[in-house]
Amino acid sequence: MTGLIFRLVITAFGLWIATAIVPGVSATSPGALFWAALWLGIVNAVVRPVLIVLTLPFTLITLGGFLLVINAAMLGLVSWLLDGFAVSGFFPALVGSIVVSLTSWLAAAFVGSNGRYDLLVVRRR
Numbered sequence: 001m002t003g004l005i006f007r008l009v010i011t012a013f014g015l016w017i018a019t020a021i022v023p024g025v026s027a028t029s030p031g032a033l034f035w036a037a038l039w040l041g042i043v044n045a046v047v048r049p050v051l052i053v054l055t056l057p058f059t060l061i062t063l064g065g066f067l068l069v070i071n072a073a074m075l076g077l078v079s080w081l082l083d084g085f086a087v088s089g090f091f092p093a094l095v096g097s098i099v100v101s102l103t104s105w106l107a108a109a110f111v112g113s114n115g116r117y118d119l120l121v122v123r124r125r
Contacts, residue, residue, distance in 0.1 A: 006111065007104075011037035014103030015085075015096075022099060024092025032084025039078045040100075048074055071097035 012033045018025045019033070027033045051070050052059065058066045072093040079087040087093045 003111070008034065008037050008041065010104055010107040010111075011040060011100065013107070014100035015040070017103055018096040018099040022092055022096045024088035025096040026086050026088075028084040032082065036078055036082055036085040039081055040074065043074050043077055043081075047077065068094060068097070071101060075100070 012030075015025075015027065015033050015036055016030075019027050027036065048070060051073070052067070055066055055070065072090060075097045076087050076090070076093045079085050079093075087096060
């Protein structure tokens with residue numbers, strides 16, 4: 001449970017960064033960012049795998065580049081589902097999804113397999 005909340009906070013932080021640096025991505029409140037992070041997790045768990053299977057030929061032809069379009073579509077779907085979070089078009093959704101992905105990827109370096117943060121201590125002899 002702690003790992004789920006930690007990942008939710010990481011995704012909300014990525015969405016906050018996206019609203020700060022990407023014109024066209026906006027949120028009305030910090031609560032809207034947390035709801036958007038929750039919805040993004042649900043959409044990525046349910047809808048994204050179906051879209052990946054359905055668009056597999058495009059993904060193979062573009063050598064995985066079409067996955068960026070799918071990620072942008074997931075962010076656009078969340079903005080459509082949630083009133084307090086808005087994305088104004090495809091390119092803001094694309095750049096916003098890249099920002100959220102990079103933030104999550106960087107933060108995942110500190111999250112272990114059990115969902116908790118890991119600290120590596122190196123002792124020299």
